[in-house]
Amino acid sequence: MRPNSLPLLPAGQAPQDLLLDLVLPSRLELLEEVRERLDSVLGPLGLDEAARDRIGLAAHEAVANAMVHGNRRNPVLPVGLRVLLDGGDLVIRVADRGPGFDPAAVADPLLPENRLRPGGRGLLMMRALTDEVGHEPGATGGSVATLRWRMGGDARTFHP
Amino acid sequence: MAKVTSRKSGDVTIVDFTGRLVIGEGDYVLRQTVREALEGGAKNILLNLKDTTTIDSSGVGELVSAYTVVTNRGGKLKLAALPPKVHDILFITQLITVFEFYDDEKEAVASFA
Numbered sequence: 071m072r073p074n075s076l077p078l079l080p081a082g083q084a085p086q087d088l089l090l091d092l093v094l095p096s097r098l099e100l101l102e103e104v105r106e107r108l109d110s111v112l113g114p115l116g117l118d119e120a121a122r123d124r125i126g127l128a129a130h131e132a133v134a135n136a137m138v139h140g141n142r143r144n145p146v147l148p149v150g151l152r153v154l155l156d157g158g159d160l161v162i163r164v165a166d167r168g169p170g171f172d173p174a175a176v177a178d179p180l181l182p183e184n185r186l187r188p189g190g191r192g193l194l195m196m197r198a199l200t201d202e203v204g205h206e207p208g209a210t211g212g213s214v215a216t217l218r219w220r221m222g223g224d225a226r227t228f229h230p
Numbered sequence: 231m232a233k234v235t236s237r238k239s240g241d242v243t244i245v246d247f248t249g250r251l252v253i254g255e256g257d258y259v260l261r262q263t264v265r266e267a268l269e270g271g272a273k274n275i276l277l278n279l280k281d282t283t284t285i286d287s288s289g290v291g292e293l294v295s296a297y298t299v300v301t302n303r304g305g306k307l308k309l310a311a312l313p314p315k316v317h318d319i320l321f322i323t324q325l326i327t328v329f330e331f332y333d334d335e336k337e338a339v340a341s342f343a
Contacts, residue, residue, distance in 0.1 A: 098254030188291040
């Protein structure tokens with residue numbers, strides 16, 4: 071992994087707020103290492119294990135989604151991951167080089183007719199594990215998923 | 231690293247899953263093990279998830295697929311010893327009402343009778 075070259079952050083982001091900055095090839099075997107790297111920056115924030123698990127799983131879903139649905143498992147296409155503090159929020163941004171992602175096009179996995187479908191639950195899990203999830207086009211193509219947690223302001227998230 | 235083994239208790243095949251039930255790792259080995267159990271004539275399958283350390287949406291999808299394929303063959307698939315993390319995810323995805331699950335393996339095995 072090397073420092074991120076994808077334009078994931080808005081202009082003017084204070085560098086000291088950037089906790090983690092990775093670019094990795096679209097290889098699923100890297101997901102466990104991503105989780106370890108994430109844990110290494112979440113630990114000093116004083117988050118309990120339950121909170122770290124929720125953040126880690128949401129990030130895992132976003133990165134897996136970027137590799138599989140964004141980059142179509144093409145290992146030469148990069149996924150960018152940035153973890154930062156934005157005011158009182160913890161923010162994770164995950165960027166891919168895929169054709170773009172429209173959350174509205176994802177079938178609701180909670181509808182009875184979709185309940186037993188094997189796929190389509192990643193976005194649901196991200197929404198349940200975060201305070202906010204957004205997807206937008208990347209500055210140079212692809213898609214950027216933004217996961218947000220409000221530090222200290224939401225007991226539901228940090229003390230499930 | 232995911233590891234899956236299977237054993238028999240009467241006419242119930244117990245599949246013990248250890249590790250990460252996630253995309254590209256545990257999902258594949260679980261699928262293989264359930265398929266082999268069915269090809270070996272198993273009808274009643276109990277997935278023991280006691281040592282499952284994490285589960286993602288692909289792992290959930292694999293549980294659903296296993297449930298569907300076993301049910302479609304006239305068998306039963308049940309879950310045992312769900313760790314809280316797995317229980318939470320099945321609750322979030324509203325699959326907790328789909329699966330029959332037991333805290334205790336013996337009780338689960340007896341439920342197939």
